[in-house]
Structures are given as structure tokens and as C-alpha cells.
Amino acid sequence: MKASIELTMSPLQSDYEQHIINFIKALRNSKFTVMENPLATQIYGEFVPLMEFLTKEMAASMEKTKAVLFYIKVVTTDRSDYEPFF
Structure with missing residues (x-):
């Protein structure tokens, strides 16, 4: 299943x-589609491999920081081609 995930790291x-x-x-160096804006980063791909990748990268970040918050939104579809209709 495809997924779209929005992340904010604090x-x-x-x-x-x-x-x-x-x-x-x-x-950016992953095999997934990544889109950035000033407030968050979106990453798109197959849900299970994407979550496995994010778990690894988030754990690595947590080991290098004193304390870190990750805000995550998950949608069960690939929204990488979304264009506003208005």
C-alpha cells in the first residue's frame, strides 16, 4: 500500500x-520521493519499507540529539502528484 507521510523534526x-x-x-538520499517546504517534509512510497526507513533514520537522529520531537502525519495513498484545484 502506498503512503504519504509528512514529518516535522524539532x-x-x-x-x-x-x-x-x-x-x-x-x-533526500533515500529511494523515496521527498518534497520539502519551510514547515515540513513530505516523503512518499510503499508504507512498510517507508516506515522501516523512517524508524532507522529517526532512531539515528534521536541518538545524536539530547531531545527531539517528531510530528508525523500519515495518509494511506500516494499524494505526491497533488495539485490544488482552486
Whole structure:
């Protein structure tokens, strides 16, 4: 099953920018479709492999930060081709 996932990473420390950059670079280097905007990052692909990948990358980020929040939204369809209709 296809999935669209929106992520926001919020490291709770003063040097937060580099942690976010490293996480986004890991997403970009994956086999999945990644789209970014100033507030969140969307990633698209098959649900199980996508979640396995995100679990690994999120765990790696958690090990490198003092405390980090991940906000995640999951939709069970590939919305990577969405275009506003209005």
C-alpha cells in the first residue's frame, strides 16, 4: 500500500539547525520521493519499507540529539502528484 507521510523534526536544543539538515539529507538520499517546504517534509512510497526507513533514520537522529520531537502525519495513498484545484 502506498503512503504519504509528512514529518516535522524539532530538536529541543540550541544547535537544532544542523540536526534538521542532517535528517533531511538522509531523507533526500533515500529511494523515496521527498518534497520539502519551510514547515515540513513530505516523503512518499510503499508504507512498510517507508516506515522501516523512517524508524532507522529517526532512531539515528534521536541518538545524536539530547531531545527531539517528531510530528508525523500519515495518509494511506500516494499524494505526491497533488495539485490544488482552486
